[in-house]
Amino acid sequence: MSRPEAIIHRDGELLAAATAARLVTAIVDTQAARGAASVVLTGGRTGTAVLEQLRAAPARDAVDWSRVDFYWGDERFLPSGHPDRNETQARVALLDHVAVDPDRVYAMAAPDGEFGDDPEAAAAAYAELLAARATDDTYPAPVFDVCLLGVGEEGHTASVFPDSPAVHETGRSVVAVRDCPKPPPIRVSLTLPAIRNSAQVWLMTTGEAKAEAVAAALGGASEVALPAAGARGRRRTLWLLDRTAGSGVPAHSA
Numbered sequence: 001m002s003r004p005e006a007i008i009h010r011d012g013e014l015l016a017a018a019t020a021a022r023l024v025t026a027i028v029d030t031q032a033a034r035g036a037a038s039v040v041l042t043g044g045r046t047g048t049a050v051l052e053q054l055r056a057a058p059a060r061d062a063v064d065w066s067r068v069d070f071y072w073g074d075e076r077f078l079p080s081g082h083p084d085r086n087e088t089q090a091r092v093a094l095l096d097h098v099a100v101d102p103d104r105v106y107a108m109a110a111p112d113g114e115f116g117d118d119p120e121a122a123a124a125a126y127a128e129l130l131a132a133r134a135t136d137d138t139y140p141a142p143v144f145d146v147c148l149l150g151v152g153e154e155g156h157t158a159s160v161f162p163d164s165p166a167v168h169e170t171g172r173s174v175v176a177v178r179d180c181p182k183p184p185p186i187r188v189s190l191t192l193p194a195i196r197n198s199a200q201v202w203l204m205t206t207g208e209a210k211a212e213a214v215a216a217a218l219g220g221a222s223e224v225a226l227p228a229a230g231a232r233g234r235r236r237t238l239w240l241l242d243r244t245a246g247s248g249v250p251a252h253s254a
């Protein structure tokens with residue numbers, strides 16, 4: 001697992017724009033090397049702001065969007081098209097504005113979908129989808145090229161919350177989350193082992209309210225107490241912060 005690196009940007013808008021540029025380069029380089037690239041998307045304001053910046057960036061046209069595989073780190077278990085679904089927000093922010101291959105956009109099931117109002121079934125189906133696309137036999141999921149994640153005030157990431165059943169999950173790659181402290185209460189989420197199967201993990205957050213969790217995560221907190229601390233990439237782990245969220249962290253200032 002890679003050691004986390006913190007990069008601090010002047011403010012949230014520059015963080016989103018710089019991360020969008022970073023993502024274009026990561027995808028273009030991966031496509032040049034391997035023909036296709038895989039990206040795990042996240043919900044939340046910061047993750048969505050990055051996608052909005054990416055949509056507006058002229059450099060977006062350097063990406064062959066038809067050869068990007070899109071996954072989600074978590075999903076709010078809400079009906080298809082619901083404005084609060086992470087999928088809906090990603091489509092509005094970016095996916096509906098670039099020439100993605102619809103067959104390569106892997107959304108997590110919704111309660112009005114083929115598995116019905118059963119988040120455990122939706123989680124199991126997504127785990128099967130990941131296993132069918134496994135890169136190698138070391139883990140039943142793709143080695144995601146870039147896994148984008150947000151960070152909560154108490155240190156959650158995806159929908160993995162402190163001292164929750166999900167943070168203790170070591171066997172499954174995807175789980176249902178109930179009684180989630182952040183609404184809506186029912187979600188589907190990658191587990192930390194699945195997240196750690198990524199080549200790169202980028203945790204992105206802004207605001208004073210996140211500073212304590214960021215400092216704790218980078219200061220050695222356990223993943224059970226602070227799940228974002230357990231989000232590491234095989235090759236690289238980046239904490240992409242604005243100055244307020246990074247106020248407790250010594251880092252390169254971008």
Ligand SMILES: O=C(O)[C@H](O)[C@@H](O)[C@H](O)[C@H](O)COP(=O)(O)O
Nearest residue numbers: 043044045046150151152157158
């Ligand atoms: O479904 C969700 O809400 C996200 O997946 C969640 O993990 C989010 O990324 C964090 O809560 C940070 O959200 P903000 O960036 O809005 O603070």
